[in-house]
Amino acid sequence: MNAIPLVNAQKQNMSENRKTEKIVGVKGMNDVLPGDAPLWELFENTVQTVLKSYGFQQIRTPIVEPTALFARGLGEVTDIVEKEMYSFVDSMNGDHLSLRPESTAGVVRAALEHNLTYDGPKRLWYAGPMFRHERPQRGRYRQFHQVGAEALGFTGPDIDAELIMMCQRLWDDLGLEDVKLQLNSIGDAEERNLHRADLITYFEQHKELLDTDAQRRLHSNPLRILDTKNPAMQELVNAAPKLMDYLGEESRAHFEGVQKILNHSCIPFTINPRLVRGMDYYNRTVFEWVTDKLGSQGTVCGGGRYDTLIETFGGKPTPACGFAMGVERLLELMRASGEQFAPNQCDVYIVHQGEAAQLQAFLVAERLRDAGLDVVLHCASSNAGGSFKAQMKRADASGAGFAVIIGEDEVVAGQAVVKAMRSEDMENNQAKVAFESVPDYLVDQIIGADDHDHSAHVHYHP
Secondary structure (H helix, E strand, O other), rough: OOOOOHHHHHHHHHHHHHHOOOOOOOOOOOOOOHHHHHHHHHHHHHHHHHHHOOOOOOOOOOOOHHHHHHHHHHHHOHHHHHHHHHHHEEEOOOOEEEOOOOOHHHHHHHOOOOOOOOOEEEEEEEEEEEEOOOEEOOOOOOOEEEEEEEEEEOOOHHHHHHHHHHHHHHHHHHHOOOOOOEEOOOOHHHHHHHHHHHHHHHHHHHHHHHHHHHHHHHHHHHHHHOOOHHHHHHHHHHOOOOOOHOOOOOHHHHHHHHHHHHOOOOOOOOOOOOOOOOOOEEEEEEEEEEEEEEEEEOOOEEEEEEOOHHOOOOOOOEEEEEEEEEHHHHHHHHHHHOOOOOOOOEEEEEOOOOOOHHHHHEEEEHHHOOOOOEEOOOOEEEEOOOOOOHHHHHHHOOOEEEEEEEEEEHHHHOOOEEEOOOOOHHOOOOEEEEEHHHHHHHHHHHHHOOOOOHHHHHOOOO
């Protein structure tokens, strides 16, 4: 008996029964789906408008930088550098590279490399994805997005206050009400060193009360112990030496200057003496915008001064100040505000049936786009019929304000049927319009004016 056919048959059955394994996304790195796009677009457009109104220009840096950039800028003993960076060796040339965990270091590197401040201070802003290997949870992801601003070359407290006021304007324009400002000064390096020595001495006297993270940070970064969220350590931390008591005359004057501008501008804030920042490069003013609507991930924006960072990277001493905000957390707040952000694909949906009607529909669609309207032309699909009824369902689901209907009769007559999809007057919600007049007719209907400039290409979204 020949066993080969039997073996081959078994292999074929095993192959047929084996399902193709489905590949899913990386944990903690999320897709932004079309249904979420309107909210993202609203946020991004509002950010761009606000930042531009303050004279900030956009800068875009690579998502991959030399690992040494972050080790030098953030500090080798920070949590980000020690535990969270996605770092690797480029197998092609041996370079040590990292996905950016934040953008300030990259912006400063670019400013130095291209000598951006040669003709004076610069106001810059950025937006994009960042990467940290953390345990994914609500408001904390492995790929997350930030918007930030960096003001390079400004010395006084006025730029600190301007950045804070710019954030307040953004919250107002986004309709966010439950975001509060916390403010502190961590002084300059000499002042922090004096405080650091006393802080280490204090915590060493109570070493048995320190948790594992605090013991690890005791000699490397004791200031971060003040930012602990461990309930068992709150009383100990509250009684620790206050950095504010170590500030010199210049640091105090700078901090008072920030407060004076904010008070005069009616920007409410709370001074939080325990507020520090996670990166080593900060000095003097530090601030956070916080909310109680997101659980433990309550910080939606943080920033402050970093007057020594540019010099650390090999540049001339240059004062600087900036902030970064977490986009996903702010989007959660926008959703919680209760406002609806329904997706809207287009202004006009074109329905057609028959070869001649399809050809005419393409011409009409292009003329409508020339007029500045967003147009979806019905195309064949595997899960939807091509009947007028099926196409009209698609037109309704698209959110379009109008449907343009072209069939064989319309081709013969040289006219399209234009139907108002959102009209309350169902008896008078459509009209026959000559093909060449459809763009003018629809622009008049949408904009609601007899005189208009079609060359402006302004897109309308009802």
